[in-house]
Amino acid sequence: MSSLLELYNEQIREHEKKPRNFGRLATANRSAEGHNTTCGDHFFVYLYVEEGVIKDISFEGEGCAIAKASASMMTRSVKGKSRSEVETIFNEFHRMVLGELDTQVTPHHLGHLTVFSGVRKFPVRVKCASLSWHTMHAALEGEETTSTEDLGPALTAGELPV
């Protein structure tokens, strides 16, 4: 049960039940749609970007607990951050869920997002945790849709946990 409880920890469950910044953002000047077709996760991320800074962000859609909590916590994490700061956090988050960044050892900028470190033991759930991040990134880059399943095997690669 321990790795399960690590995956579905209290903070993740709390964000899943009460997602923050949920709904359409009226002031948005960028948005993107993201989907994992095999599991049916489907999110929209809305951004209000000014002078390279995410001034406001929201998301809406349907997905599993991991995907929804990740989207919710992402919105809190990137609000007010510059593009390059967001890139750094996204990169660290991605490496953490793939098991390439040990947040206990290596310094990082993830803050509360370390609650997703349990995902590393569930390689098939990496795409759930990263969907909203890829969608946010696509919105930032001016793309309209993205899918974590179009990005190649690297996202879900890794040895299955023993």
Next chain:
Amino acid sequence: MFATEKGIEGHETAARAWDVARVREDFPVLGQTVNGKPLVYLDNAASAQVPHIVIERGARYLREEHSNIHRGVHYLSQRATSAFEGAREKVRRFINAREARECIFVRGVTEGVNLVMHGYGRKFVGEGDEIVVSEMEHHSNLVPWQMLCEEKGARLRVIPMNDRGELILDEFDALLNERTRLVCVGHVSNSLGTINSVREITARAHKLGVPVMVDGAQATPHMPVDVQELDCDFYAISGHKMFAPTGSGILYGKAEWLEKMNPFLGGGSMIRTVTFERSTYAAIPDKFEAGTPAIASAIGLGAAIDYLSTIDRAAAHAHEQGLLRYATEKLSAVEGVRIIGTAREKASVLAFVIEGIHPHDIGTILDHEGVAIRAGHHCAQPVMQHFNVPATARASFAFYNTKEEVDILIEAVGKVVEVLG
């Protein structure tokens, strides 16, 4: 285990002895542990497990008989060819086709449907024509027809279903007209378990001379199929759903249609003569079998049919139906669970959702308990839309599953509610 069962023939019969412990020994994969717990494999509708004799037959081919078929005059090629053609004959008997040449080897149902789309559809469907599909089709018997309609300016019509997940056949009649060129329907729904009355559908379509294409992927693992009795014009099978290796499958087609159709893939084996001016095509089935096929898999499909002929299929079916009833009853009693697909005639497929919990999370927690199920839209997104769910969790039972495994499933569902409820 179960007092009385509804037999395949439709009448109540006393359950014949089904020695599930004995049968499980035939399937080596079932003996392992997952996450420290015994594997409970309930994802049979996605792909069924393979018995020893099928594995052994494929290995023997690779060890002793491998060569290309229909080409060499040498000893090995003749042995490989005879094993491959032997498998075709086994399939013919298995589905009771009139002739072996009506059974085309394909990779599976998806390729079979695409063959019919290219061979029949692109030749006989034109602008303004109509193709009828059902609301519960797997994407494999839906998307190829959408592609064809887009290409030809034809129209896709949909047989609706009710909230139990049963096709509304009265509405089907209203969809048929002189522009209808093909009716495409699944024998058993992979997402709901519904068994459709194919015989009734072919009878109604044939009144207007319209041929019928049946996706049989989910039927052959559970019930005998007789294509002459169903009177369907095309019937597609996937080997890996019926205890054979992936890459094996059959498209059955009535010879008179197959002969009129365009070829599908062009290349070696499917030609009679080739010059730079033009090529002429081989007779069926070769016309539709360009290139070297998946020989070992095809021979494996033949071996799976041999295996099925050694078991008491009526008793196997009764056992599966017992598991379905037991699991349905137990699962329905769990608070917040809703069963998706409650047709009166069902194969042993049990799809469900739990209020407030995404199926993908159910899948992860069940896997942690050693229970393999499928979570997702099951390549049937219109079905999900009908029931207004993004996805479902699906347990699907084979004759090697046990009542104890159903108990483990139910206990694991309890854990899901405990962790995420």
